[in-house]
Each structure stands twice: as structure tokens, then as C-alpha cells.
Amino acid sequence: NAGVTQTPKFRILKIGQSMTLQCAQDMNHNYMYWYRQDPGMGLKLIYYSVGAGITDKGEVPNGYNVSRSTTEDFPLRLELAAPSQTSVYFCASSRDRGQTEAFFGQGTRLTVV
């Protein structure tokens, strides 16, 4: 009964370092999403995927990359971390588009110093 699992929960990066935020879902959902949430702001869509091998940019894709080699996994890659990427990152999945409920991971709190 895992749902959407994100790792790690917390991470501190130095400027210029790289890291991958992992996201996995066990509900066989086609749609997966990465959001970031800055303090006092709503969630902003970084990237999304409509199925294995298919990804597309959201509102704020700069500085990030994604891949979707399997239905289950949707990792988010930060290549050269910058302080502006300090945020809480949420991964989510949904069965279909539109009216379908999105299931969220617990979030990753990332600080870039």
C-alpha cells in the first residue's frame, strides 16, 4: 500500500552539485508529475509524463531534467544546483488526466547552500 514514494526526505546540496530525486509509484498510473513549492507559494509544475518514454515541460523546467524509462519511476535530476532551487519538491501520479485524483509523495525538502 505504498502509493507514491519519494527519496530522500531531506537533502542539503552545495552550489554546483548534482543530485537525483527519486519517485516511484506502485499504482500503475500513466501520469506522473514533479512540483516544487516555495514558501508561501502554490505548487508549480516542473515536468510531467503521460507514460513511459514520454515527458514534457511544465511551468518551471529550467535547471531540471527528467526521464521515464518505466511506468513506476520518474526521477528528477538537478545538474548544477543553485540557491534558487531551494524548495520542497513533490512527486505525484494520477490514473488519467483531468478529473482524476492525484496521489502525492511526502515531499523532499532541498536546501542549496
Add this chain to the structure above:
Amino acid sequence: AQRVTQPEKLLSVFKGAPVELKCNYSYSGSPELFWYVQYSRQRLQLLLRHISRESIKGFTADLNKGETSFHLKKPFAQEEDSAMYYCALTQTGGFKTIFGAGTRLFVKA
């Protein structure tokens, strides 16, 4: 541009009092609207969606297209309702969801 506005960052009410969390949206088409909730130390989860016209945990929300609003209401607030509430909009048939900044509801004993 599509936008979801939640004008109140914090809403504090006494237990048993009515509560209304405001949500206004800007969208040119026919939107699909949702309320998500995040309780302390829990993940974000769906509370209700306008298409279902349901009442969840005593909460209801009515889509008012004339006023472009989707306010969340509960007649008698409970302490366990204390949480962060997010209003969200999805394009009809689409998969990009836009979230409001959220309102923190605090229900005092």
C-alpha cells in the same frame, strides 16, 4: 492566464464555528476544480472535487462560474480540521493542474 487565488494565508476559527476558505480562479475554458488538504506530517491528499458534488468530512464546495469561485465550506469546524488547504484547477481534459498558494486553517478549542 490561468490562475488560482486563495486570498487568505491563515484562517483561525473557534471549534463549532462555520468556516469558509475562499478560492477564486481565472480560466477561459470550463475548469475542473479540486480541494486538496495536507494534515500535519501527512502527504497532500484530495479532499473533494467539484464534479462529484460530494461532502467529505462535512466540507462542501460549490462551483460558481459567474463569480469564478470555488469556496470550501463547513458549518461546524472541528479541531481535526486544522490543516493546510489548497485549491487546484485542471484544464478540462488536460493534465496540468494549477495550485493556489494555500490557506492554513487553525481551529481553536
